[in-house]
Amino acid sequence: MGYQQAEFMRTLPAALHGYPHTIEDGLIRVQLPSGELHITLGEQQQRRIALLSLPWLPVTFDYGAIPEPEFRTFLQQFDLYFRKGGG
Template sequence: MTALEKPRVISKEMSLVPDEFRRQLARLAERLTLAVEREQNRYHLTGPDSLRVCIDLEQLPPRRIASISLPVMQVRIEFLDATSEQFAEFKHCFDLYFRKGGG
């Protein structure tokens, strides 16, 4: 296992509301065996082999397209302590659990 050289940060603008984020995060945490602690809009995740991740949420004004209004949330994921392998697995699973269908 290779340690990350420095904390890595992923920042995403996502179309979801806080309740939806919490539900999906719970499913992700179960899949990756993560403990989750919440402080308002910040989540602290800890997992096996010293994995530590911090997620900050910021609700932004809705995006309006014609008569449609979509929620917008800025999501910042900081990997405080993770190997390269843990980073890759978390990122892959996060994208799977938070992907929205379209077409």
């Protein structure tokens, strides 16, 4: 994602829509109705295009036994909070 970790963490509470969650060492555990979703944050990185430097934060979602339709619904809502304007 094109975010710095601090920026991601500021946006996260709104994106979780009140779902109970815990944060520990780059692992975010979110309690959904059908189970626990794990969101893992990687090391902050930079993408360089000529002289332009953009933040990049690897984010991994592990939805385990959560049914795919429930995860997709969550992800669509989550994604709305992390979109950046443009165009």
